[in-house]
Amino acid sequence: MSGSCFAERLGDLVSITPAEQDALARLEERERPVRRGAAIQRENDRVGELFILRKGVMMTSMLLDDGSRQILRFLFPGDMMGLSSLAYREAPETITALSDSIVCPFDRSTLSGILAAHPRLGALMMVYSQIERAALTDRLAALGRTSAKARVAAVLIEMRNRLRMLDKSINATFTLGLTQEEIGDATGLTAVHVNRMLRQIEEDGLIARANGHITFTNERALMRAANYVDRYEGLDLSWLPAAR
Amino acid sequence: MSGSCFAERLGDLVSITPAEQDALARLEERERPVRRGAAIQRENDRVGELFILRKGVMMTSMLLDDGSRQILRFLFPGDMMGLSSLAYREAPETITALSDSIVCPFDRSTLSGILAAHPRLGALMMVYSQIERAALTDRLAALGRTSAKARVAAVLIEMRNRLRMLDKSINATFTLGLTQEEIGDATGLTAVHVNRMLRQIEEDGLIARANGHITFTNERALMRAANYVDRYEGLDLSWLPAAR
DNA sequence: CGTCAAATTGAAAATTATCAACGAGAGTGG
DNA sequence: CCACTCTCGTTGATAATTTTCAATTTGACG
Numbered sequence: 001m002s003g004s005c006f007a008e009r010l011g012d013l014v015s016i017t018p019a020e021q022d023a024l025a026r027l028e029e030r031e032r033p034v035r036r037g038a039a040i041q042r043e044n045d046r047v048g049e050l051f052i053l054r055k056g057v058m059m060t061s062m063l064l065d066d067g068s069r070q071i072l073r074f075l076f077p078g079d080m081m082g083l084s085s086l087a088y089r090e091a092p093e094t095i096t097a098l099s100d101s102i103v104c105p106f107d108r109s110t111l112s113g114i115l116a117a118h119p120r121l122g123a124l125m126m127v128y129s130q131i132e133r134a135a136l137t138d139r140l141a142a143l144g145r146t147s148a149k150a151r152v153a154a155v156l157i158e159m160r161n162r163l164r165m166l167d168k169s170i171n172a173t174f175t176l177g178l179t180q181e182e183i184g185d186a187t188g189l190t191a192v193h194v195n196r197m198l199r200q201i202e203e204d205g206l207i208a209r210a211n212g213h214i215t216f217t218n219e220r221a222l223m224r225a226a227n228y229v230d231r232y233e234g235l236d237l238s239w240l241p242a243a244r
Numbered sequence: 245m246s247g248s249c250f251a252e253r254l255g256d257l258v259s260i261t262p263a264e265q266d267a268l269a270r271l272e273e274r275e276r277p278v279r280r281g282a283a284i285q286r287e288n289d290r291v292g293e294l295f296i297l298r299k300g301v302m303m304t305s306m307l308l309d310d311g312s313r314q315i316l317r318f319l320f321p322g323d324m325m326g327l328s329s330l331a332y333r334e335a336p337e338t339i340t341a342l343s344d345s346i347v348c349p350f351d352r353s354t355l356s357g358i359l360a361a362h363p364r365l366g367a368l369m370m371v372y373s374q375i376e377r378a379a380l381t382d383r384l385a386a387l388g389r390t391s392a393k394a395r396v397a398a399v400l401i402e403m404r405n406r407l408r409m410l411d412k413s414i415n416a417t418f419t420l421g422l423t424q425e426e427i428g429d430a431t432g433l434t435a436v437h438v439n440r441m442l443r444q445i446e447e448d449g450l451i452a453r454a455n456g457h458i459t460f461t462n463e464r465a466l467m468r469a470a471n472y473v474d475r476y477e478g479l480d481l482s483w484l485p486a487a488r
Numbered sequence: 489c490g491t492c493a494a495a496t497t498g499a500a501a502a503t504t505a506t507c508a509a510c511g512a513g514a515g516t517g518g
Numbered sequence: 519c520c521a522c523t524c525t526c527g528t529t530g531a532t533a534a535t536t537t538t539c540a541a542t543t544t545g546a547c548g
Contacts, residue, residue, distance in 0.1 A: 047480075062381065062385045065471060068389045069389070070385035070389045072384060072385070083370075083374060083377075084374050086371055087374035087479055088374070088378070088480060089478050090478055092473075109483060112483060112485050116363050116485060119359065119363070119366075122363075123359065125370070126369070129370070129373055130327055130330050130331035130332070131331055133377065134328060136377070136380050137337065137380065139384060141308060141314035143384065145308050145310075147503080179527085180527065180528095181526080188387065190505055190506080192507095193504060195527065196529090227308060227309060234332055234333050234334055235331055235332060236291075236332060236333035237331075239330075239353060239356060241356050391535085392536070423493085424495065424496095433537090434536075434538080436495095436496085436539095439495065439496060
């Protein structure tokens with residue numbers, strides 16, 4: 001277990017020096033398993049640790065006071081979670097496991113120590129949070145301005161693409177791993193309507209479904225239907241300071 | 245013109261040393277006026293500078309390919325704009341002036357120089373972007389899971405509160421400075437429906453309207469109707485490293 | 489006074505939610 | 519191996535919300 005998950009992720013952006021590798025490995029010294037459905041951070045609870053997701057799929061969500069839930073973001077191995085702890089006394093969002101997962105908890109002081117010693121990693125983290133921000137704004141625009149069908153299609157594409165970043169063997173067929181209720185909470189729809197939209201997308205010939213598996217049968221058209229933009233492309237990191 | 249706008253903003257969070265003040269002032273050495281309606285950054289254009297808003301109100305937005313627009317965020321003096329330039333070659337969002345404004349452009353290297361010299365400012369910027377992120381997720385949850393009326397109410401409250409941060413004399417009455425079309429683009433509604441929701445909110449006795457002015461006649465109830473959370477409260481910055 | 493953007497209103501249509509019911513499959517305890 | 523229970527997915531009918539379209543009206547300003 002030499003490389004850290006998060007370092008691998010940053011390594012997709014720019015090459016990480018051995019010294020930086022070592023520093024980042026300190027974030028993943030401890031491991032904690034999380035069962036499907038369990039939360040590692042709950043909205044309004046006093047914040048504690050930050051986490052790196054090592055294995056599994058998780059999500060962040062907010063509860064509204066009429067009891068409905070909005071899923072904000074899906075999380076995959078190598079993602080850093082709970083960054084809001086850097087600013088708030090109480091967590092603004094809940095972090096829950098969508099599948100059995102393993103997380104690596106660390107605390108703010110560990111992070112700030114690393115940033116002090118390796119300024120370039122601080123810059124990389126800013127880049128990382130800008131990418132995350134762009135993904136959030138895409139979702140925002142989707143909720144505000146696209147049809148139910150487009151929003152459901154966007155979730156399918158997002159999940160496929162992020163799973164594919166981890167496992168290049170995944171192509172047109174993948175396991176979604178979300179209930180229709182969860183898709184609804186991510187897209188601002190009811191589970192019933194998600195069901196109808198999936199059926200329609202299937203009838204349009206864009207996907208096929210079997211058990212929990214989705215197959216993209218017309219990826220081009222699906223992307224178009226979803227207004228999809230890949231925010232992990234088009235990066236420009238030429239301005240980063242030199243590694244120390 | 246001793247203090248910088250951005251330093252004042254960060255100064256609301258924690259006290260800024262004179263050395264840090266001087267460093268931040270370098271971000272605001274140049275000034276550029278922007279007329280209402282003009283854009284300083286356009287979606288898909290090659291990114292250039294970052295900016296600090298010195299005067300006026302601006303917004304960021306995205307255009308969808310059916311021609312509709314989603315407003316992502318309103319910007320006020322002291323806000324940093326165009327941070328996405330840190331990650332992307334092309335801008336993911338458009339930045340436009342809602343009123344005649346003055347911006348201070350600077351470039352990435354200026355910023356990275358400052359961060360290298362003043363690690364605590366880097367940490368503060370992470371805090372700053374977490375606050376912004378929380379505001380984005382609140383808006384996301386509002387779009388996904390709240391009624392049209394609640395979303396319109398939320399925009400009213402957000403504008404009043406942010407204007408009030410700049411000018412403490414503002415209380416229940418303020419100038420909104422947005423067209424109903426702009427409110428619609430922020431809330432994912434049509435201008436027509438925004439009009440009806442404003443009327444309803446007025447009929448419910450929560451606000452009064454006259455010319456461009458809004459008066460909160462029942463602030464408590466308005467907050468409740470909007471599900472409002474103030475993300476500039478409840479901060480915990482005790483972990484920040486010492487100033488250099 | 490004329491013009492133009494913005495606000496307002498009504499009526500009809502489209503989208504999405506709600507309610508209610510049923511079916512399929514996975515575990516569980518007997 | 520058989521009920522039994524649960525969650526999840528599916529479907530139909532109906533209701534609520536929001537959009538669209540088409541006029542007006544209002545107010546600011548040259």
